[in-house]
Structure formats: C-alpha cells, structure tokens
Amino acid sequence: MTSIINKDPKVVVQGITGREGTLHTALMLRYGTRIVAGVTPGKGGQQVQNVPVYNRVFEAVNNHNADTSIIFVPAPFTRDAVLNAIDAGIKTVVVITEGIPxxxxxxxxxxxxxxxxxxxxxxxxxGFISPPHSVKVGIxxxxxxxPGIVGIASRSGTLTYEIAWHVTNAGLGQSMCVGIGGDPIVGLGFTQLLEMFKDDEATKGVVLIGEIGGNAEELAAGYIKQTNYPKPVVAYxxxxxxxxxxxxxxxxxxxxGNVGTAKSKIDTFTAAGVPVAAKPSDIAKLLNL
Amino acid sequence: MKFFEYEAKDLLRRNGISIPIGYGAYNSEEAEGIARGIGKPVVLKSQVLVSGRGKSGGIRVASDATEARRIASDLIGSTIKGHRVDSLLVEEKLEIVEQLYASVTIDRYARKHVVLASTSGGVDIEEIAQTNPDAILRYWVDPDVGFSIADAVSMLSPFSMNDNDRRKFATVISILYKIALEHDAELVEINPLVRTPSGQLIAADARLVADDNALFRNPIFREKSFRRGEDTPREAEARKQNLAYVDLDGDIGIIGNGAGLVMATIDLVQLFGGRPGNFLDIGGGAQVEIIKRGVILVMSKPEVRVILINILGGITRCDIVAQGIIEGLNESSIKKPIAVRLMGTNEEEGVRILHQAGINTYPNMEEAAAEVLKL
Structure with missing residues (x-):
C-alpha cells in the first residue's frame, strides 16, 4: 500500500471564510502547506490570505488540482460539505468539525x-502533520x-501535542502524526495507519494514543500480534x-457495559507485546529507539 | 441522552408500535387511581435510568388497586443503584406467550446501523449473546439502501415462526430502524417484545438513547436536554453552562483543555496517589467567560479541596486562561488552593498574570500534579 495520507497535498479549505478557517489557513500556510483554494458557498471570488475562494469544491479541483480537503464548516452542514468534496474528486478529506450527528x-x-x-x-x-515534509493539514x-522518526496515531487533540512534545524533547521527532478523531465513528483507523507506518521508511517506531470507548485499540493490538509487527509500538x-x-x-x-474500558485496552495491548505507558513522559523511553 | 421508559414508549406508540395500557404516577394515590382504572393486575415500574431495575426490586406486580398503592409508596422515594425514584409507570400486566427482543443501534466498527432481533427476549442482550449466541440475528444496514419490511422478513427467516408472526415482528423492527434514523437514536430497544395470547406484539419495556450531537435537529428531544435523568445535579448545572463536566469521587478538582488531556491528567493524579474529584474540559480556544464559569463550578463542589488546571495552549491562549482563572477565583465565595500547568501560546503572559495573583505555575503536568498533592 502506498501512503494513505498524501505527503505533498494540494489543499482546499472548506469553510475558509469562517473564523477558524481563516486562522488555520494562515497557520498552515506559514508551516509550508500548499493551500491552493478555499470554498465557502456564496463567497466565491473573494480571497483569504491570498488564497482564492470558490463557491463549490469542484471549481477548486478543476482550477487548482486540489486533491485534499480540510473541513471547518459547522456540524449541521458538514455532511453536505464532505459529500461535495467526494463528488468533486477529492481523495483525502480531513474533517476537523466536532459535534457531527x-x-x-x-x-x-x-x-x-x-x-x-x-x-x-x-x-x-x-488533522495530520508531517514535519519532514513541512506539511500540516490540521490545527x-x-x-x-x-522532523524525526516516530509515527503517532491518536484519538485525541491536546493529549497528542503533550505526547509529541515529549517525543520531540527526547530527540526523536515525528515522521508523521495523525489524529483519527474523537467521535464514535471515524474514517481512517489505527490499523490502516499501522500498515502505512510499517511501509514508511522514515518511521522507525509507532505511538498509539487511545482512550476509553469502542474497540479500535483492541483491533490494533490484534493486528500487531497477527502481523508480528516489525517496528516497536508503544501505547497510551x-x-x-x-x-x-x-x-x-x-x-x-x-x-x-463491558465494551470500551481502559482495562480491556491495556490488557489487550500487553498481551500483544505492546508496552502501555503509565504516563505520557514514559512513552519516548519505552520506544527504546 | 437517555430517555425514561415512559418517554421511549411514547415515541414507539406514536410510530405505530403497541404498548401496554399505562400511565405515569408521582405518588401512591395516583398509582392507586391508575390501577383502579385499568381494573386488573398491574406492574409498577420505577422510572430510573439504570439497567437491571427488575433485579434490584424496582419493578413489582400488584393484583389490585390497594396493593398498587402500598407498593407505590414503597417504591417512590426509594433509591435504585444510586438513582432516586421520582415516578412510576403503572401498566396493565400482560399475558405472555413469548418474549422477543428487537433493537437498532450503531456499530462503531462497521460504521453502520445494526438491527438486532432475538426470540430469547426478557433478559439482557449481553446475556443472550453469552448463553445463546445463535438466538440473536444481526443485520447491518447499508445507509443508501435502508431497511424495509421485506429486508426485515428475510432477516428473520432463520427463526421458526409462522409467516403471520414473522411479518408482525418484521414490521416492528423496520419501525425501529425508521425511528433510529428520523430521531438520530444511538439505541432504540424493545426488550421484551411480548406476544400475547391474541397474537399481538406489545413493547413491554423500551430504551431510547439519542445522539447528543443531533439534538439540534430533533426539537422534541431538545427541550429535555437540560434535565437529564442520568446527570448528577452538578453535571446538570455544567450542561446548562455548556461545560463538558463529569463528577468523580475524590477531592482534587481537575480542569484542562481537551478531553484526552483531561483524562490523562486525572489518570496521572491517581497514579501519584491522589483522588480526582471531577472531569472538566474547557475545550479548544476557550474564552475568559467559559474558564471563569468552569473554575467557579469546580471551586463550589464541597468535596473538592484543591484544584489542578492543565493547559497546553495551541488555539487556546494561556493569557486568556490566566484571566479566566483570576476572574473565577474572584467570583468564588470559597477559595481553594490551585496549581496551574501552563504551556504554549502566550505562556509568558499567562504565567505573569497568575504569579501576580500568587498562583503557582508549572511548565509540565507531572510537576503540577505532584505539587497539587502536597497542597
């Protein structure tokens, strides 16, 4: 499998004229992300941070070959925004919005x-960030x-930054860091990211940041055990x-009920040979890279 | 958001599913009157949002109105698994030929709605799954295709029952799917779905959990969303103020930005031997007002002795957080010691503001957590 997440994306920002959209467009541009267009229905023809704004996603795709979208539109309108992006031929859709039914x-x-x-x-x-490529499609x-050698996949936001900070301070840095989302139902999952990190030469070790709820961690542990995963993995x-x-x-x-407890996740990782850190500052040490 | 049995049944009834004859009672006189009106043995069911009410004595049968009055006075005001019983549902006692099970829920892993049906109703579905897994049928619905009565009939084909019974059962589960979609239900469940001697299917018990994220487009739920049976009083107050708050048992108040970080802070305090007293996530990019309200809320919890605030600023600005903390402290009638971890956007200004007010700050969460345990 090639990389699921494009390391040289041409990004369209849906909801670019909103407060969050405008702020993060500026921050992503400053980091080096190639933002080729923005979309806000009814605001086509404007510019935000010198980025042209269109009414529809397909205009951004036709005019600028956008292949990735990042979505900041409010929850009640997110469904339509994502469907529009898919219809327009976007290949990776990063849904920042919280509170979607x-x-x-x-x-x-x-x-x-x-x-x-x-x-x-x-x-x-x-969202996701790839420091070696100066690409950030996120907040x-x-x-x-x-830039570094650790791949991070997480269900969290600020906790991810906390752990990334420890990984940075340990001198390891990150090859790629992906938030899979804090909702009950998310698209890209831990297992697909583990596959991606396995094939990615820049990634020498993986950190999985899970939390209570669902069984994504148990499935990831099963995958690691089954495939005899070739790189060190640490979970929190x-x-x-x-x-x-x-x-x-x-x-x-x-x-x-019995589904989604921290104990079940910790036990399953431990049984799969994946060390589970008791606190965020232990993670870099446990990676042993 | 969870619904009481009587609310769930009302929604079923409005969608064409039969429910027992019954009414809500808030005192023993009302219960007696309802039982007299029904004129045959009744079931008195405590309206609490916990599973296993029956086993805990929350569901009782009365043979006549006098007995109903006596049982009602026992039940109302009693506590079931920590939940106070404020009302009862008084219903006709059904004659049972068979107990079925039906539900629609969301399968997080399959990313689809899943319909469950069983002929072994009357016990927890988890229990059926363990003791008699073959007695449960599951059907994952393609959202583009939906779930018609015909789909339901073919789903139920492995069960041995006559065509007429199967069609009735199929009708009920297809209605459940329609309810789940129309009202954004995370769970809608009938257990048991009772077949009576006349062959009618009646929802003897029901559960409904609505997707909190979809309340904006379900006006019939929204009005209820601030008085939820599952909330503690402080959780209800927090919800009114738009704060993500959960009560815990300990004496150390916990506030932070981001759900994962707050959970990790709680876990760290516990790892260090402390007892966290709450979960409070102020979210991303919080403004002064929300932080102030959060500080006041946690400060005012009697069991909380000290407070740990953990902020990793990105879109959240440390100086804004510091202002919010100061305002919250100033407006709290009882002041308790605070330790603050501040890191990230505008950290220096935030630290300066807090130091000026005599509040200690720490650049990392472990130091802050260790410090709060000494306070």
Missing amino acids: QKDTIEFIAKANKNGDVTIVGPNTP MPAHVFK IAGRLAPPEKRMGHAGAIVM
Missing part, C-alpha cells in the same frame, strides 16, 4: 467507501513537532478512572 458520518463514510479510494480523516480530529500547534490509554456510561468530553469516549 453519527447518522451523517455513517452516510459520508459509506459514500467514501463506495468511491473506493477516498480517505476520511476524523471527524473531530486535529495542531506546530512548535511541539520536529486515557480514561482509566472514567465511570461507566459517562461521556468524557469526546463523543466517542464512553464505556458501554
């Missing part, structure tokens, strides 16, 4: 799957990341003290 996510992920080669990152993700603070699981059936901030961070 699960039914809408089910619909646009089904559409992406039917179109074969469309990757949805998120929803409710900080993460750039200063905690440095947030939410050991979460009471059952309470949503811990993220829509997806909820223990239902």
Whole structure:
C-alpha cells in the first residue's frame, strides 16, 4: 500500500471564510502547506490570505488540482460539505468539525467507501502533520513537532501535542502524526495507519494514543500480534478512572457495559507485546529507539 | 441522552408500535387511581435510568388497586443503584406467550446501523449473546439502501415462526430502524417484545438513547436536554453552562483543555496517589467567560479541596486562561488552593498574570500534579 495520507497535498479549505478557517489557513500556510483554494458557498471570488475562494469544491479541483480537503464548516452542514468534496474528486478529506450527528458520518463514510479510494480523516480530529515534509493539514500547534522518526496515531487533540512534545524533547521527532478523531465513528483507523507506518521508511517506531470507548485499540493490538509487527509500538490509554456510561468530553469516549474500558485496552495491548505507558513522559523511553 | 421508559414508549406508540395500557404516577394515590382504572393486575415500574431495575426490586406486580398503592409508596422515594425514584409507570400486566427482543443501534466498527432481533427476549442482550449466541440475528444496514419490511422478513427467516408472526415482528423492527434514523437514536430497544395470547406484539419495556450531537435537529428531544435523568445535579448545572463536566469521587478538582488531556491528567493524579474529584474540559480556544464559569463550578463542589488546571495552549491562549482563572477565583465565595500547568501560546503572559495573583505555575503536568498533592 502506498501512503494513505498524501505527503505533498494540494489543499482546499472548506469553510475558509469562517473564523477558524481563516486562522488555520494562515497557520498552515506559514508551516509550508500548499493551500491552493478555499470554498465557502456564496463567497466565491473573494480571497483569504491570498488564497482564492470558490463557491463549490469542484471549481477548486478543476482550477487548482486540489486533491485534499480540510473541513471547518459547522456540524449541521458538514455532511453536505464532505459529500461535495467526494463528488468533486477529492481523495483525502480531513474533517476537523466536532459535534457531527453519527447518522451523517455513517452516510459520508459509506459514500467514501463506495468511491473506493477516498480517505476520511476524523471527524473531530486535529488533522495530520508531517514535519519532514513541512506539511500540516490540521490545527495542531506546530512548535511541539520536529522532523524525526516516530509515527503517532491518536484519538485525541491536546493529549497528542503533550505526547509529541515529549517525543520531540527526547530527540526523536515525528515522521508523521495523525489524529483519527474523537467521535464514535471515524474514517481512517489505527490499523490502516499501522500498515502505512510499517511501509514508511522514515518511521522507525509507532505511538498509539487511545482512550476509553469502542474497540479500535483492541483491533490494533490484534493486528500487531497477527502481523508480528516489525517496528516497536508503544501505547497510551486515557480514561482509566472514567465511570461507566459517562461521556468524557469526546463523543466517542464512553464505556458501554463491558465494551470500551481502559482495562480491556491495556490488557489487550500487553498481551500483544505492546508496552502501555503509565504516563505520557514514559512513552519516548519505552520506544527504546 | 437517555430517555425514561415512559418517554421511549411514547415515541414507539406514536410510530405505530403497541404498548401496554399505562400511565405515569408521582405518588401512591395516583398509582392507586391508575390501577383502579385499568381494573386488573398491574406492574409498577420505577422510572430510573439504570439497567437491571427488575433485579434490584424496582419493578413489582400488584393484583389490585390497594396493593398498587402500598407498593407505590414503597417504591417512590426509594433509591435504585444510586438513582432516586421520582415516578412510576403503572401498566396493565400482560399475558405472555413469548418474549422477543428487537433493537437498532450503531456499530462503531462497521460504521453502520445494526438491527438486532432475538426470540430469547426478557433478559439482557449481553446475556443472550453469552448463553445463546445463535438466538440473536444481526443485520447491518447499508445507509443508501435502508431497511424495509421485506429486508426485515428475510432477516428473520432463520427463526421458526409462522409467516403471520414473522411479518408482525418484521414490521416492528423496520419501525425501529425508521425511528433510529428520523430521531438520530444511538439505541432504540424493545426488550421484551411480548406476544400475547391474541397474537399481538406489545413493547413491554423500551430504551431510547439519542445522539447528543443531533439534538439540534430533533426539537422534541431538545427541550429535555437540560434535565437529564442520568446527570448528577452538578453535571446538570455544567450542561446548562455548556461545560463538558463529569463528577468523580475524590477531592482534587481537575480542569484542562481537551478531553484526552483531561483524562490523562486525572489518570496521572491517581497514579501519584491522589483522588480526582471531577472531569472538566474547557475545550479548544476557550474564552475568559467559559474558564471563569468552569473554575467557579469546580471551586463550589464541597468535596473538592484543591484544584489542578492543565493547559497546553495551541488555539487556546494561556493569557486568556490566566484571566479566566483570576476572574473565577474572584467570583468564588470559597477559595481553594490551585496549581496551574501552563504551556504554549502566550505562556509568558499567562504565567505573569497568575504569579501576580500568587498562583503557582508549572511548565509540565507531572510537576503540577505532584505539587497539587502536597497542597
């Protein structure tokens, strides 16, 4: 498999004229990301940070060969924004928006799957960053990341920055860091990212940052065990003290019955030979690179 | 958001699924009156949002109105698994020929709605899954295709039942799917779905959980969203103020930006031997007002003795957070010690503001957590 996430993307920002869209367009440009166009229905013809704004995604694709979209539109309109991006031929859609109804996510992920080669990152993700390529399609603070050899996949935002900071301070840096999103239903998952990191020569070790809710971590552990994964992996699981059936901030961070407990995730990783860090500062050490 | 049984049943009834004759009672006199009106044995069901009500004595049968009154006075005001019983559902006692199970929920992994049906209703679906896995059928719905009665009939074909019964069962589960879609339900469940001697299917018990993210387009749910049965009083107050807050048992208040970071902070405090008293995520890019409200809320929890605030600034600005903390402290009637971890955007200004007010700051969360344990 080639890289699921494009390391030289031509990015269109959907919702570019909004407060978040404008702010992060400037920050992504400053980091070095190639932002070729923005889209806000009804605001076509304007410019934001010298980036041309269009009414429709397909205009951005036709005029600028955009292949990646980052979405900042409000939750009630996100479904349509993602469907438009897929219809226009966008291959990677990064959905920053939080608070999208699960039914809408089910619909646009089904559409992406039917179109074969469309990757949805998120929803409710900080996006992805590749420091060696100076590419950031996301909202993460750039200063905690440095070019390096660790691949990070995470269900979290600020906790990812916390851990990336420790990895940076340990002198390792990151080859790529991807937020898979804090929602119950997300597109790109841990297992696909593990496959990508396996084939990526720049990546020498992998950090998985999980949390309570669902079984994505258990599946990742199963994959690592089955494939006898060739690179060192370290996991961290947030939410050991979460009471059952309470949503811990993220829509997806909820223990239902016996499903989704921190204990189950920690036990499964341990059984697969993946060390689970007790605290964020232990991770770099456990990677042993 | 979870719904009480009587609310879930009301939604089923409005969509054409039969429910038992019954009414809500807030005191024993009302319960007696309802039982007299029904005129045959009744079931009194405590309206609490916990599973296993029956096993905990929250569901009782009364043979007549006098007995209903006596049982109602036992149940109302009692506590089931920590939840106070404020109301009862008083219903006709059904004659049961068979107990079925039906639900629609969201499969996070398959990224689809999944319909579940069983002929072994009346016990927890998790229990059926363990003791009799073959008695459960599952159908993952393609969102582009939907789930018609015909799909439901073919789904149920492995069950041995006559065509008429199968069609009735199929109708019920196809309605459940329609409800799940129309109202953005994460779970809609009937257990048991009772077949009576006349062959009718009646939803004897029901559960409904709505997707919190979709309340904006479900006006019938939205009005309820600030008075949820599953919230503690402080969680309800936080929800009103738009704060992501969960009560915990300990004495160390926890505030941070980002759900994962707050969970990690809680875990760290526990690892160091402390007992976290709450979860509070101020979110990304928080403004002074929300931070102030968060500080006041946690400060006012009697069990909280000290507070740890963990901020890793990206879009969140440390100076804004510092201002919010100061304002929250100033407006709190009881002041408790605080330790603050500040790192990131405008860190220096934030640190300066807090130091001026005599509040200690730390550049990393482990130092801050270790320090708060000494306070």
